[in-house]
Amino acid sequence: MSELTVRPMTEAEFDRWRAGIVRAFADAQVAAGNWPAEEAQELAQQNNDALLPAGFGTPGMLFLTGELRDGTPIGVLWIGLTHPRGVPDCAFLYDIEIGADHRGAGYGRALLAAGEDAVRRHGVGAIELNVFGDNARAVGLYGSSGYRVVTQQMRKTLVAQQ
Template sequence: MTDAEFAGFRSAAARAFADELAATGGWSPEEALERALQGSAELLPQGRATPGMLLLTAVLDDGTAVGWLWLGLTHPRGTPDCAFVYDIEIAEGHRGAGLGRALLAAGEDVVRSHGVAAVELNVFGDNARAIGLYTSAGYRVVTQQMRKDLGA
């Protein structure tokens, strides 16, 4: 990922995560965006040069960037020998063509080349498209968080 791509990635990734937080976590859009930006700043204090973080860009044959993958070589909860997918995104017009699966596979190859044996991720429960991608790529559910809204 180039510096220019990183600038676009950081704002787009925060916005997408904030939208999910607001939709599923009960935060206002403003609070969700603040949380997303703060989390990104904490995880990437040196930007794309942050040690242990991998930022890959999906690029078409013509050079057009159409997506990204953000991986950490260590797991945020300390799971041994396990990397973590923080974010993956393919541009709307390019989804469904196998690019997400190819980008995941490329990221897994990079993780493996660093000697890490597994990779995990979190996915929002209502994101059927992402769940389908991860399942078809060989990911399985290892934990599950559930919620019931109780009303006022």
């Protein structure tokens, strides 16, 4: 997609983005039933701090911004060049976001492909990600982009029997 360019995120963009991603991660964990709402923000912040101990300067992290030719930012991408569970030769996609006004135009696919190219340029042979099962749009994007399920968690809510 020639109208989209991808560049490294600036530190100012990182600071704005980081506050939002912590809140979004907390909300997603609550919605999935993983964390209680009253603890979610703190847990999400702890998780983010553990992944990014040096913030923007954390080694091995790629923070990319997708923007239109006119400079309008439309999305961001966060990739770790090493896998958080130690999978060899495998990067990890922590976050991809496309602004609500720009969804459905192919920018997510283009930004994802640009991230994959960046991982290849760093000599890493695979990339993995997690996606919440109820995020049908993301599941569709990843599947149609060549990602395959390698693990799957399932849950059933049990109702007490009377």
